[in-house]
Amino acid sequence: MKEDRLINLAKDVRRSIIEVACKSRSAHVGSALSCTDLLVALYFYQLKNLDVKNWKRRDIFILSKAHAAIALYAVLTKKGLITQGQFNRYFQNDGSLPAHLDRFDPQGRLRKGIEVSAGALGHGFNIAVGMSYGYKLRGDKRKVYCLIGDGESQEGSVWEGALFGAKLKVDNLTVLLDFNNLQGYGRPTQICHFMPIAAKWEAFGWQPYQVDGHDFREILDALQKPHRGKPKIIIAKTVKGKGVSFMENEMKWHYYMVTDELKEQALQKLCALIK
Amino acid sequence: MRNTVIDTITRQASLNKEIFIITGDAGFGVLDTFQERYPRRFLNLGVAEQNMIGCAAGLAMTGFKVVVYNIIPFLLYRCYEQVRNDICYQKLPVVLVGIGSGFTYAPQGITHYSVEDIVIARSLPNLIILSPADPLEAEKCAEFALNSRKPVYIRLAKSGETALHRRKPKRIDRPCVLKEGKGVAVLFHGSVGIEVMKATEDLQERPLVISLPMIQPLDFEMLRKSLKGVHTLITVEEHFAEGGLGSLVSECVVQERLRMSVKKLGIKNEFIHAVKNVSGMRRYYGINSDSIRRSIREGFRREK
Secondary structure, X not given: OHHHHHXXXXXXXXXXXXXXXXXXXXXXXXXXXXXXXXXXXXXXXXXXXXXXXXXXXXXXXXXXXXXXXXXXXXHHHHHOOOOHHHHHOOOOOOOOOOOOEOOEOOOOOEOOOOOOOEOOOOOHHHHHHHHHHHHHHHOOOOOEEEEEEOOHHXXXXXXXXXXXXXXXXXXXXXXXXXXXXXXXXEOHHHHOOOOOHHHHHHHOOOEEEEEEOOOHHHHHHHHHOOOOOOOEEEEEEOOOOOOOOOOOXXXXXXXXXOOHHHHHHHHHHHHHOOO | OHHHHHHHHHHHHOOOOOEEEEEOOOOOOOOHHHHHHOHHHEEEOOOOHHHHHHHHHXXXXXXXXXXXXXXXXXXXXXXXXXXXXXXXXXXXXXXXXEEOOEOOOOOOOHHHOEOOHHHHHHOOOOOEEEOOOXXXXXXXXXXXXXXXXXXXXXXXXXXXXXXXXXXXXXXXXXXXXEEOOOEEEEEEOOOOHHHHHHHOOOOOOOOEEEEOOEEEOOOHHHHHHHOOOEEEEEEEEEEEOOOOHHHHHHHHHHHOOOOOEEEEEEEOOOOOOOOOOHHHHHHHOOOOHHHHHHHHHHHHHHHO
């Protein structure tokens, strides 16, 4: 079954995130694990034309919550768009992959696979709105996908884009909201009047769908759902640190580093994770 | 200058089908022709400046040559991080057309003045800064910007400026000499140039008068060559005295170890509470023709 294949791929991706996070002693591991399944669903099922031959008309993915860049790098490595060697030197002195996204490499050349440089929250989303409108105007059939965070959704720019995305009727745009209900220093549902989030997007003129962000069947279903004349938003209920029990739903895993000891424990937890 | 720039863009848009104009709810009476002729390539993205710049970046990534039109504070300040991250960092050839330079809008209040835009724009790598002095320079700037492969910021006042040049300058990426002279050189950018021209009319002394429409990157090598026999530089700008062209020229003079003194005529770096029209403001802050003339004479006196 396609879901089984994706589950196994997601397990590999999580393993490589833990390993590289340990090597680089970098933060945001929880944020990366929370959106891993969404990225795997996109890159190993949904996105079209990522092969060399069709690259020029590929679907576009923009990681707006770019502090989870390590998850995207892990997926792109598995896709062969980043080499294992490059990924191993993530976040390291003289490496080529920073902790947030840069579409140029250190030599200033455009990097394949990173569509948009991002890091500050509430940027990639608006670029995605502009891009999808651009492709629509050009009669280009490709689709644009964008992943945003729930903390990120407090940015005013997100709601500006929500107003105009609906007005521009960008029905070639699908936004995924990684709703793990944990941000830098608290829970979105406690920090602001976050809920009802689906109703908010619907009121802004978007077509919302709600899924379990770790259930591939639900994710794939939502990705196929129609949204004629409207942009789509998939609100994916997720768990920060998903897959490693001691990281799950823990705010500290927005920041903590994976020590060698913790890495072993984490990898064991991942192995035990069987659907 | 505003109309010249938009007319130039509108003319080019019939040949270049990628030209696209985004406005942040500004342009009443200015963008009407473009909008009527090219409705598909026009968007009013309302009073939402962060989204305006982000969308401009996204459209540019799909191949459009995007021009964003707005009042300068709502083009550069409100959405500075978007200009930095979405346009300049990504190296997109978006053209930012800003209107209301200096205190063009006086006495609307300082929220609507742009007296620190040059120093802000100078902080952005990849960004080319153009500040034309008259409609002839403005037309050339618009042509330059439409052909640029890097992001460009064009700083404009409004419309109705007097032509300072006799004919359109061939290049705006180099210093434009308006009056030959020596001893004292007056360097300026933007619409305050009219004050410089007035100041040097009927003047016994003959200072060199140069307009610098391209501030970033500044071709200081070319400028240095035209400064032969000059001992005093006077920079004039409708911008904060600290951080604009005056500061930039001072840095270059120090770096090149030139034996020249630099006098910076600009607006005192402070929040402006005075309620005056443009000429009142220019007089108050010492960048009107009388003040400029005084500084020129002082410069020539120092020579003796």
